Amino acid sequence: MLSRACLQGVRRGVHVFKRFNSTLVVVEHNNEKLTPITLHAITAATKLGGEVSCLVAGSQCAKVAEEVSKVAGVKKVLLADSDAFKGFLPEALTPLVLATQSQFKFTHILAGATALGKSLAPRVAAKLDVSAISDIIGIQSPDTFVRTIYAGNAIQTLKSNDSVKVITVRGTAFDAADADSGSAAQEEAPAATPSATSEFVSQELSKSDRPDLTSAKSVISGGRGMKNGENFKMLYDLADKMGAAVGASRAAVDAGFVPNDMQVGQTGKIVAPDLYIAVGISGAIQHLAGMKDSKIIVAINKDPEAPIFQVADYGLVADLFKVIPEMSALVDKK
Amino acid sequence: MSGLRVIVGCKRVIDYAVKIRVKPDKMGVVTEGVKHSMNPFDEIAIEEAIRMKEKKIASEVIAVSCGPPQCQETLRTAMAMGADKAILVELDAKQAETVQPLHVAKILAKISQEEKADVIIVGKQAIDGDCNQTGQMTAALLDWPQATFASEVIKNNGDLTVTREVDGGLETIKVKLPAVITADLRLNEPRYATLPNIMKAKKKPLAKKKASDYGVDLTPTHQILSVEDPPVREAGQKLETTEDLVAKLREAGLVPS
Numbered sequence A: 001m002l003s004r005a006c007l008q009g010v011r012r013g014v015h016v017f018k019r020f021n022s023t024l025v026v027v028e029h030n031n032e033k034l035t036p037i038t039l040h041a042i043t044a045a046t047k048l049g050g051e052v053s054c055l056v057a058g059s060q061c062a063k064v065a066e067e068v069s070k071v072a073g074v075k076k077v078l079l080a081d082s083d084a085f086k087g088f089l090p091e092a093l094t095p096l097v098l099a100t101q102s103q104f105k106f107t108h109i110l111a112g113a114t115a116l117g118k119s120l121a122p123r124v125a126a127k128l129d130v131s132a133i134s135d136i137i138g139i140q141s142p143d144t145f146v147r148t149i150y151a152g153n154a155i156q157t158l159k160s161n162d163s164v165k166v167i168t169v170r171g172t173a174f175d176a177a178d179a180d181s182g183s184a185a186q187e188e189a190p191a192a193t194p195s196a197t198s199e200f201v202s203q204e205l206s207k208s209d210r211p212d213l214t215s216a217k218s219v220i221s222g223g224r225g226m227k228n229g230e231n232f233k234m235l236y237d238l239a240d241k242m243g244a245a246v247g248a249s250r251a252a253v254d255a256g257f258v259p260n261d262m263q264v265g266q267t268g269k270i271v272a273p274d275l276y277i278a279v280g281i282s283g284a285i286q287h288l289a290g291m292k293d294s295k296i297i298v299a300i301n302k303d304p305e306a307p308i309f310q311v312a313d314y315g316l317v318a319d320l321f322k323v324i325p326e327m328s329a330l331v332d333k334k
Numbered sequence B: 001m002s003g004l005r006v007i008v009g010c011k012r013v014i015d016y017a018v019k020i021r022v023k024p025d026k027m028g029v030v031t032e033g034v035k036h037s038m039n040p041f042d043e044i045a046i047e048e049a050i051r052m053k054e055k056k057i058a059s060e061v062i063a064v065s066c067g068p069p070q071c072q073e074t075l076r077t078a079m080a081m082g083a084d085k086a087i088l089v090e091l092d093a094k095q096a097e098t099v100q101p102l103h104v105a106k107i108l109a110k111i112s113q114e115e116k117a118d119v120i121i122v123g124k125q126a127i128d129g130d131c132n133q134t135g136q137m138t139a140a141l142l143d144w145p146q147a148t149f150a151s152e153v154i155k156n157n158g159d160l161t162v163t164r165e166v167d168g169g170l171e172t173i174k175v176k177l178p179a180v181i182t183a184d185l186r187l188n189e190p191r192y193a194t195l196p197n198i199m200k201a202k203k204k205p206l207a208k209k210k211a212s213d214y215g216v217d218l219t220p221t222h223q224i225l226s227v228e229d230p231p232v233r234e235a236g237q238k239l240e241t242t243e244d245l246v247a248k249l250r251e252a253g254l255v256p257s
Helices: A002-020 A037-047 A062-069 A083-088 A090-104 A115-127 A232-242 A250-254 A285-291 A320-332 B040-054 B071-081 B093-098 B101-114 B134-142 B195-201 B242-251
Strands: A022-026 A051-058 A076-081 A108-112 A132-141 A144-149 A154-160 A165-169 A185-188 A198-205 A218-222 A245-248 A275-279 A296-301 A314-317 B004-009 B012-014 B036-038 B058-067 B085-090 B119-123 B146-155 B159-166 B169-176 B179-183 B206-210 B222-228 B237-239
Touching (some): A022 A037, A022 A115, A037 A108, A037 A132, A037 A165, A051 A062, A062 A185, A083 A090, A090 B146, A115 A132, A115 A165, A115 B101, A115 B134, A115 B146, A132 A154, A232 A245, A245 A250, A296 B242, A314 B242, A320 B242, B004 B134, B012 B071, B036 B040, B036 B071, B040 B058, B040 B071, B040 B119, B040 B146, B071 B195, B071 B206, B085 B101, B119 B134, B134 B146, B146 B169, B237 B242
Parallel strands (some): A051 A076, A108 A165, A275 A296, A296 A314, B119 B179
Antiparallel strands (some): A198 B169, B146 B159
């Protein structure tokens, strides 16, 4: 009897758990294609154990909704197609997320920890009068999350007692969801009145044929030791031979060698490729925060005392101007 | 039109160059006897506000900090850089440890209304909590537009044209005033406070307040379960030649062959 009652209790518990957990993932895209981080955020969402819905907002973005509906683990895709979402301004998106929330009562709202996710999630959270949880790297339970603080030098586990958990997800900490084995239903998102206090003017994106920095399997980064922007050509050349993306330290960005969207670190991008090659980078705390979860780290630096060597699997104490061309030649040879 | 009233948020944090230590009880990091400074992004926020004043865009710059009594030093620094006055919302040690961005945002929003501010500038993130939330939350609470990760701010008539640092490059938006701006690293290069200005800053007004003066409840909704050291990477090996390096990488399948 007792065991049966227990079992029922457990069953009910599981039932309640399932019924009460539901997650909304805010999809990031450019109206044509899904941004890869969304696939990582969907994986994080499925770890929460409830139903996963995705919100696609944009202008003429039906194609993206189609793409999202094929992602494994997604139950429902909500589409909001309007010119009001041009430029994906948080002032326009927030009322939409709030309207969606008031209709479906999600327990979790997730977005990738990108420039967009970081702009939007706290605005939504404050409107719901809850705290946001930034850049999580782990999920222990539906209310307990792991994130880094102090530039990745400490790992914090926190329990949120808020009614709705509004979270941004570090893409490199979760695998990408399978992009073509799902079959989600599509419906229209609830209507909302966007605020007209801001306006998108223009965009200036750096164009590159190389793989995207945050999702590349290999990354080669240059620092102050590169001396100037011209010398980065050596890294581009090597990167192209290796199919790698090219990153930079803050010093290289501040010195104007490369644009700032290439910056890896606490205040730039966080990467965790299979191979990270740091060239002429000393390895300041702020830089390590962005790359120390890489599988294999290689440091090329002529200063044997550089802190980068303390985290490098392979270190070469040598002049980068000699090593990089040599590497290019050697990689070429078969 | 008279100039804009600008509120700048500044946080006292462990200095960016300090190697932090996790407490033995794993409930936080050691802060006692550790060098503290103004959050680097907030220095940039202050600098931008002062430049707005120097360009006669702003009429008054008010620096605000929420935290323990030592935050007075942070505010004096802000005033030495050029802020006109300061407000310290004093928290006791316990509150200071558990205060969340939402609480600070609520306080900032209230102060902005009281002070009739037109612009709030904060750093894009504090380098201790790495949350990157306060500016966005303050904008939400006030229903003001937000310009996050700003690398350039230009004032037109009733609005600001802001260039933002986004993932693929740069983006330009226009926000109507009043607005919240969060400063990115490349917005400007903060000035150093000179000795005469540090002396003058001692005479500038600094008001002390409590969170309760603004009706803000600081009860935390996040419970910190633990703070731990990140996994330590195993020591690697130094190689002699480029050939060795490429051979190792080829072995690991990291170089196309």
